[in-house]
Amino acid sequence: MKHNFELLLAEFVGVQSGLVERLSYQFKVDELCFGVPARGQIELNGYHWSFNKHGLGVKFVASNGDVVDCHKRLDMPQYFDAWRLSLYFSSKDIKNVLVCGKKVGVSEREIAKSLVELSRLGTIINGEGDELFRLS
Numbered sequence: 001m002k003h004n005f006e007l008l009l010a011e012f013v014g015v016q017s018g019l020v021e022r023l024s025y026q027f028k029v030d031e032l033c034f035g036v037p038a039r040g041q042i043e044l045n046g047y048h049w050s051f052n053k054h055g056l057g058v059k060f061v062a063s064n065g066d067v068v069d070c071h072k073r074l075d076m077p078q079y080f081d082a083w084r085l086s087l088y089f090s091s092k093d094i095k096n097v098l099v100c101g102k103k104v105g106v107s108e109r110e111i112a113k114s115l116v117e118l119s120r121l122g123t124i125i126n127g128e129g130d131e132l133f134r135l136s
Helices: 005-026 082-091 108-121
Strands: 039-044 047-054 057-062 067-070 096-099 102-105 124-127 132-135
Touching: 005 039, 005 047, 005 067, 005 082, 005 096, 005 108, 005 132, 067 082, 082 108, 096 108, 102 108, 108 124, 108 132
Parallel strands: none
Antiparallel strands: 039 047, 047 057, 057 067, 096 102, 124 132
16 A cells, blocks of 8 residues: 555644644643643544653554654644654554655654655755654
8 A cells, every 4th residue: 555655744743633632621731741641541533542641742542553652842733753753654554655756664764864855845844953843
């Protein structure tokens, strides 16, 4: 199956933003996660998501096995990085994605290169440090 990287980016941002929004209904979500409990559950799009707070982030695991780990900047759910995407794609059993028509693996290193390439093309915007990006 061919997985378009740009479509998957939009999907990921939608899921991550939805999870943080749901979490924000119940708890104070800020950059440092002070108001978020150590663990809990929320529901999004018909799936139950368990969450565990760690360091400056929160890891969400869906009942279907999908994983979204906002390991930093929980207060900015529109942002993503190579590590988050690699973890998400792997949890969905995606082995390769199409980036500008080229088949690319989903390791953190390969995704990082793809993010830089898409940033140069203006498809995504580099923000909040060199590692974080958002859709343009």
